[in-house]
Amino acid sequence: MKHIVHILAALAVISACGPRDKKPMETPKDQLVHRLFTYAENGQIAYGHQDDLFYGHTWKVEDWENDPLERSDVKDVTGKYPVLLGCDLGGIELGADKNLDGVPFGLMRKAALKQIERGGIVTFSWHPRNPLTGGDAWDISSDQVVKSVLKGGEKEADFRLWLQRAADFIESIGTDVPVIFRPWHENIGSWFWWGGKLCTPQEYQELFRLTWLYFTKDRGLTNILWCYSPNGDIGPEEYMSRYPGDEFVDILGVDTYTSTWRGDEAVAFFKEDLKRQMNFLTALSYEHNKLMCLSETGYEGIKYPTWWTEILEPAVREYPISYLLTWRNAHDKPEHFYAAWKGFEYEKDMKDFSELENILFLD
Ligand code: BMA
Numbered sequence: 240m241k242h243i244v245h246i247l248a249a250l251a252v253i254s255a256c257g258p259r260d261k262k263p264m265e266t267p268k269d270q271l272v273h274r275l276f277t278y279a280e281n282g283q284i285a286y287g288h289q290d291d292l293f294y295g296h297t298w299k300v301e302d303w304e305n306d307p308l309e310r311s312d313v314k315d316v317t318g319k320y321p322v323l324l325g326c327d328l329g330g331i332e333l334g335a336d337k338n339l340d341g342v343p344f345g346l347m348r349k350a351a352l353k354q355i356e357r358g359g360i361v362t363f364s365w366h367p368r369n370p371l372t373g374g375d376a377w378d379i380s381s382d383q384v385v386k387s388v389l390k391g392g393e394k395e396a397d398f399r400l401w402l403q404r405a406a407d408f409i410e411s412i413g414t415d416v417p418v419i420f421r422p423w424h425e426n427i428g429s430w431f432w433w434g435g436k437l438c439t440p441q442e443y444q445e446l447f448r449l450t451w452l453y454f455t456k457d458r459g460l461t462n463i464l465w466c467y468s469p470n471g472d473i474g475p476e477e478y479m480s481r482y483p484g485d486e487f488v489d490i491l492g493v494d495t496y497t498s499t500w501r502g503d504e505a506v507a508f509f510k511e512d513l514k515r516q517m518n519f520l521t522a523l524s525y526e527h528n529k530l531m532c533l534s535e536t537g538y539e540g541i542k543y544p545t546w547w548t549e550i551l552e553p554a555v556r557e558y559p560i561s562y563l564l565t566w567r568n569a570h571d572k573p574e575h576f577y578a579a580w581k582g583f584e585y586e587k588d589m590k591d592f593s594e595l596e597n598i599l600f601l602d
Contacts, residue, residue, distance in 0.1 A: 382438065
């Protein structure tokens, strides 16, 4: 099987410049699909950064209603904004004013619109609370949580309200604006209540489909590109073991990081592992005629001087990923950053990365 996958992947890479089975550009969603396929076909990779406009390593937006939303660590370093702004909906399900990282939802909406106005793209992740225990997304104390929100489960009705609130927010950005949504991510590992050991594959698939059906059919939100994004460090069989089905997915993503805990070997391991994942994801994306992306990546604290140009870009350059997104630069945890910031000792390497021909930022 491994060999077959490699051969398929190689064929896919060779034909990456050929025409793909594209739909006519009828809807805003089709337009974004087309835009992203075009990047992949041209060997271009758009860059994204989580929470880019909300805060950075040493600052945060205070008066969001009046703030022009011009600050960005990425812009400070490279002179350009990222193409993708990543936002997290965690907390919206409770009707909260701010998300789990303290970002006001009013700011998120305003920044999403600003990003789109600048020609960029917005992608949403979601770390909702645990609907059964009341804990957070990382509360894995029960393996009955997914089951409890499915049809006939004790939290079915409560959960529908959670979906409603998330859908209300996405709808408020505009129904004619295409956005990317990647719920129930990193689902093969077992650190979220929807993780591998916390539900059966069938339960997971039902959760994903239920979410898709609610947004798409009940709410008519057809402007969403759905991204399936398992965690890395897995093979193609595991990757597909919880796949909800082609009807429910537009983008095949993967979340994979340089693991600080691997010490000296972290960087070299990541480079090889990332290539391996890109290989099988390429094969799958052709087999299923889907877009592909590196939905989350990074090296916490970027402890390697040339991580961007020597490790990340060479590992992905041959593969038809439309975009990659590095995680957030927390303003309140000095070690928790994944993009460079002005004054960071290795900032030049990220600037060099931003100037590569195949890497896209907003000009
Ligand atoms: C994690 C960390 C957390 C954060 C969460 C959701 O990876 O960055 O600090 O709360 O993502 O954004």
